[in-house]
Amino acid sequence: MMQVFEFEDQKWFPNFIRESMTDYLRYVLNTTNFYRPTTLLLYDCLSQSHVNYCVDLCSGGGGPIESVIKNLKDEHALEVRFILTDKFPNKEAFNFIKKRLPNNIEFIESSIDAVEVPTELVGVRTMYSAIHHFERETIKSVIQDAIKAKVPIAIFDGSDKSLLTIVIIIIFHPIAFFLFTPFFKPFKLSRIFFTYIIPVIPFCTIWDGVVSILRLYQPGDLLKIVQEVDNNYKWKAGKVRNNLYMNITYLTGFPENN
Template identity: 40%
Template sequence: MKLRLHLFEFEDLPWFPRVIRAGMMDYLRFMISSLGIYQPIVPLLRNALEQTSQASMLELCAGAGGGTEGVVRTLQTTGLPAAQVTLTDLYPQPAAWQLLASRTPGLYFAAMSVDATAVPAHLGGFRTVFSAFHHFAPPTATALLTDAVRQRAGIGVFEGAGKHWAEILLALTVLPVAQLLITPFIRPFRLSRLVFTYVVPLIPLFTIWDGCVSILRMYAPEQLLALAHRADPQDTFIWQAGKVRHWWGPEVTYLIGLPRNLGA
């Protein structure tokens, strides 16, 4: 599917209740971590870190932090024992991140608000964006990549889907049922999550809408490359984009950019 519709997602709206947004992000983190959605990109990420001579990652737009939790553990056990990640977001979630940090060596977080299009210079490391790049319209997406180019920071953008109509069907049918079944097991425990899932089911309803819209808003690999070249008109980075498949079927769409002349 190459069609891209930039419809709105409720979680992006400034007035959207924080408690509902947190419940949706907690569910997304739980699913990503439990299913190992991003394990297929570990070899790509390890290669990028090795080429940039880094072991530290800076996750932008981290949400509840499910993107790199399993990834950093796998990196640590497959050739990069010093791998670590610092989670950041425009809307930080320190309570959720503290839980991840307590159980994942090498996982840290910055509690301040961080704009992915203007990252403070003191926050170094290979930049990653998991499950969030589709939130940005082309001008803002380009600005995010431009900031990485300007600061000569390697960057990897990863979306946990292949942008297929079948994924929208799953978001409408199977995933809502799964959400109702697993919500009691999500940690940290929040009474509000139970209330807004089972009593007033706002979290599942908004998750269905945002899940479908996320797939429609995703950039295909060729669109990611077009954004990258717009952000890097002087061709100072090496860019690659594509898809990798999980052993049990799902795909991950990615864009990776590395500065040229790293030894200079």
């Protein structure tokens, strides 16, 4: 895996910049319904576990969770509750989403590490647009922790590891920031200043976006990892294409005795 840092992973990185970056990601993922093709995969995990709870790891600013909830309801008539967690929880964003979907959202205010999830947080563990942040051994620990808790896990990450995707990021993100920043919620004056006056937020987001593409895992990479930790789980990995013609890598697993 390529050893290049992402700003939002660094402990020293200003939290208000990180939160503005994850708010932007939430806006893009939900507006485009980026992860819609993964709905059936998550539904299968929920069906196998006979629960309607998901514990979302590395939630950032909420990611695509609003659209995921809507997709499950529209396509499978399933009302699901998500517990949002993160190592650097964006509490303001979590509160914003909870107010919009009070019957579907809970969140943990304290820092939650994906490799050591509290046992009282029960449900299908999900991870969107995050697995590329981790080294191989850390991914193994994330999976081992789910196996130890005997809960299903569903990991989704996009998009394509290609030069074209990098070019699209470099072109699209500045335009999107310029046009849509005033509409990002919750509204923050700091976001306006550090987008239009001193464009720190767009720069860091573009940098992290390019690095994310370089660090993407392929389905085969993830299957090799689970083969080292498999403990009576049924695993499935592959790619699905969304309405933007981008591929999403997925890995799902659940105890075979469910």
